[in-house]
Amino acid sequence: MPTPSLDALPIRRLTLRDLTACADLSEDRGWPREEHKWGFLLVAGRGYGIDDPEGGLVAACVVTQYGPQDRPALGALGMVLVAGRHARRGVGRRLMRHVVSAMGTTPLTLHATPYGRPLYEELGFKVTGRAEMVRGNFIPGGREDGVPTRAATAEDLTSILRLDEEVFGADRTHIITRLPAFADQLRVAEENGRITGYAGAWPNMDTQVVGPLIARDTETARALLASLAAHTDRPLRTDIDVRHEELLAWVKERGLESVAFNSVMTYGVTELPGDWTRRFAPLTVAAG
Numbered sequence: 001m002p003t004p005s006l007d008a009l010p011i012r013r014l015t016l017r018d019l020t021a022c023a024d025l026s027e028d029r030g031w032p033r034e035e036h037k038w039g040f041l042l043v044a045g046r047g048y049g050i051d052d053p054e055g056g057l058v059a060a061c062v063v064t065q066y067g068p069q070d071r072p073a074l075g076a077l078g079m080v081l082v083a084g085r086h087a088r089r090g091v092g093r094r095l096m097r098h099v100v101s102a103m104g105t106t107p108l109t110l111h112a113t114p115y116g117r118p119l120y121e122e123l124g125f126k127v128t129g130r131a132e133m134v135r136g137n138f139i140p141g142g143r144e145d146g147v148p149t150r151a152a153t154a155e156d157l158t159s160i161l162r163l164d165e166e167v168f169g170a171d172r173t174h175i176i177t178r179l180p181a182f183a184d185q186l187r188v189a190e191e192n193g194r195i196t197g198y199a200g201a202w203p204n205m206d207t208q209v210v211g212p213l214i215a216r217d218t219e220t221a222r223a224l225l226a227s228l229a230a231h232t233d234r235p236l237r238t239d240i241d242v243r244h245e246e247l248l249a250w251v252k253e254r255g256l257e258s259v260a261f262n263s264v265m266t267y268g269v270t271e272l273p274g275d276w277t278r279r280f281a282p283l284t285v286a287a288g
Contacts (some may be wrong), residue, residue, distance in 0.1 A: 002199060003203040006050075006091050011098050014047030016062060021057045022047070025081050028056075032205045040182050041079060041286060044175055048099055050091065050155065058086050059095045063103065064287040073104050073170040074273065078286025096123055096226050100267065107268035111239070111285035129264035131285065132248060135207065135237040136256035139228035147223035152186040159195045160188065167214050169273025175283065177275035184208065187227050189220045199224040200283070201232060210238035210280050213281035218246045221280045225251070238281045247280060 014022065019042060021127060023033040041047070045064035052058045061080040067073030077099065082092045100108065111131060112120050121127075152160065157177065165171050179186050183200040186210075190196065197215030201208045210228055215221035221244075229236055236256060239266075240248050252258070262285060266272060272288075282288055 006086060006089055007094070008129075009050050009053070009058060011048055011050055011095060012014075014042060014049045014062075016042050018042065018047065018049060018057070019059075022049075022060055022079070025060055025083060026079075027226070028083050029081055031081070034204060036182075036203060037284060037286065038079070041284075044178055045076075045287065048095060048102075050095060052083065054062070054088075055159065056083070058083055059091050061095060061099060062286060063099060065106070066168070066172050066175075066288075068171070072103075072106045074288070075106045075108045076286070076288030077108060078284070078288075080116065093119060093122070096120075100124075102265065105268065107266065109266045109269075109272060109288050110265065111262040111282075111288075112265050113260070113262055116266070120265050123163045123234055123267070125265040125267045126270070127263045128168050128266045129276075130242045131239045131262050131264055131282075132242050133237065133239045133259040134234060134248070134251050134256040135259050138226070138251075139255040140225075140226065140230065141223075147196075147220050148191070149187050149189050149223050149227040152188045154180075156188055156195060156198075157243055161200050163195060163198065164212070164214060167275050167278045169275070175287065176255055179283075185228055187224055189215060197224055197278075199228060201228040202238070203234075204237070206234065207237040208232045208234045209284065210236055211281045212279075212283045213238065213240075214278055215239050215280060216278060218244065218250075221247055224251055226254075229254075239285050240281050241276060241279065243276065244280055 049060040050058040054241040059082040065072040185201040197220040
């Protein structure tokens with residue numbers, strides 16, 4: 001039988017049963033397999049994909065929605081991948097058009113690599129910011145212990161959710177409540193019994209990814225990041241909003257090095273909701 005054209009292959013919803021195929025697709029494009037992250041996103045978000053008649057996936061992406069389920073306030077697109085053998089044949093554009101259409105009037109955001117940015121601009125996304133990825137072995141020292149931090153407990157969850165919605169600008173309960181199981185560490189900064197920031201660190205291949213990182217100010221962000229580093233032997237990796245120049249300078253003094261820059265893009269809104277001054281790093285760029 002003749003092989004169907006790519007345009008004829010249906011786009012379907014992905015589930016956790018597609019985890020291995022998604023990881024295979026990542027590996028095909030030279031990315032780490034990232035099965036831990038894929039599993040989280042496929043459960044917490046909506047995966048979309050195109051099956052390859054010869055096995056595996058032609059393409060995939062994930063959308064994570066925030067806010068009321070019946071009327072999301074924001075959707076974050078990530079993990080947009082096309083198998084190498086099908087690259088530059090319009091399949092990524094078709095998948096993205098489908099997802100944007102499926103999201104209707106919901107505002108969208110994504111982190112774009114320089115390679116992917118032209119496609120997103122063609123679809124109507126606008127650059128509204130930048131994030132710098134940094135990675136390395138953290139060198140302790142300095143005055144990071146001026147802000148008390150501790151491991152989060154179950155009793156902290158209500159306060160964390162309240163702070164997160166205030167800073168992020170949309171309800172992320174379905175994401176934040178999964179953090180204790182997803183992350184190796186979840187820590188809070190506290191002053192006079194009030195939580196002023198929180199941060200997680202989760203395993204991704206050979207690194208610990210720091211995110212989310214939400215804090216009252218740079219001093220609090222430094223304390224949280226240092227406390228996470230003190231409880232792991234792995235290199236740290238995180239994506240910091242470039243407007244947080246002071247934090248970026250500090251992490252580089254502590255041994256982390258710049259790896260890449262991504263464009264923060266939006267569709268349907270001119271800027272992201274919430275308070276960027278307290279939003280230092282996302283859970284993962286794939287989920288906003």
